[in-house]
Structure formats: structure tokens, C-alpha cells
Amino acid sequence: MKKVRLIGLQEKNLHSMNNYIMALQMILDIDKDTGHLCNRIAPLVADWPRQLFIRKAITNLHKTNSQYIIPDKINSFIPILGPLHVSLNSREHVILIYYSFFEKLFHFVFGKRKVLAKKPKPWRINLLLDLAYNGWLE
Incomplete structure (x- = not known):
């Protein structure tokens, strides 16, 4: 992990889809300055319950009558199950x-x-x- 810098640390409760959207929005806000996610994907290592919230957010993004406000850049995150x-x-x-x-x-x-x-x-x-x-x- 050479040349990696911690740019912020913020404690969040991650118990719902909205909590995950808010947490990912923090990353997307930083990405506005850097542009690292432009035409790229970011793997998001998570166990099953956490993957479910991220998948729900991506699914609701593509629904035409979704009741949620989800940023388009959420598509850049791909939930995967880690080796552990x-x-x-x-x-x-x-x-x-x-x-x-x-x-x-x-x-x-x-x-x-x-x-x-x-x-x-x-x-x-x-x-x-x-x-x-x-x-x-x-």
C-alpha cells in the first residue's frame, strides 16, 4: 500500500441502505476533487449483510420509480466477498x-x-x- 494516505476518519453506523449511501457519498465527495473513479470501478469488500445494502442501492438507482435519492456514481462501487x-x-x-x-x-x-x-x-x-x-x- 505504497503512496496511500489516510485523508479522513469518520465513525458511522452502517445498519441500513441509507447509512451506506451516506458513507459512500463521503468517498464520492472526495472523488470530485481527485477524479479517481472516473470510468473506473472500486471493489468494496464486505460480508453478506453489508453487500445486500450496497446491492439494494445500486438496484434502486436503476429503478424508474425509486423512492430513494441515490448518486449516479454509486455504480462505481462493486461489492465483493473477501477471502476471509x-x-x-x-x-x-x-x-x-x-x-x-x-x-x-x-x-x-x-x-x-x-x-x-x-x-x-x-x-x-x-x-x-x-x-x-x-x-x-x-
Whole structure:
């Protein structure tokens, strides 16, 4: 990230499409001076709920009867899922698909009284996948 400068820091609540539009508008206001987004796109790394708000804004921009006021330059932002979220989602997906196997493994290691949640926490998912992988190697 050579030659990158932080030009501002502002705390925002990002819980709705309007919040995201306001946050992106701050970037667009800076871009008026620099013109970096002219005929270019900017990837916006976000997990699924955050992507949804950005996608809604882009969709509402192209609707003819939209009730929202959305700047045209929002089209310059393309929401993408980052590698961390791809990894976390794929790990969770493996646990959910093979839940019966991982439940048996969980009970074998921690005892019958312990309950494996239907949607385990990420640290527990990592533990179970690591146990299964290392057990497979032995």
C-alpha cells in the first residue's frame, strides 16, 4: 500500500441502505476533487449483510420509480466477498452438510452430555475441522 494516505476518519453506523449511501457519498465527495473513479470501478469488500445494502442501492438507482435519492456514481462501487468471509462461509457449510459426522466426533471428544449447536461458533468449527483433519492423517 505504497503512496496511500489516510485523508479522513469518520465513525458511522452502517445498519441500513441509507447509512451506506451516506458513507459512500463521503468517498464520492472526495472523488470530485481527485477524479479517481472516473470510468473506473472500486471493489468494496464486505460480508453478506453489508453487500445486500450496497446491492439494494445500486438496484434502486436503476429503478424508474425509486423512492430513494441515490448518486449516479454509486455504480462505481462493486461489492465483493473477501477471502476471509469465503473461508469462514465454506467452513461453516462443511459442518452443516456433514453435521451428523461432526456431532459424533464432538460427542466422542467432549462426551455425550455436551450439545453441539446446529450452527456452531467459528472457533468450534475450526476445532472440529482440525480434529477431523488430524485424525484423518493418523
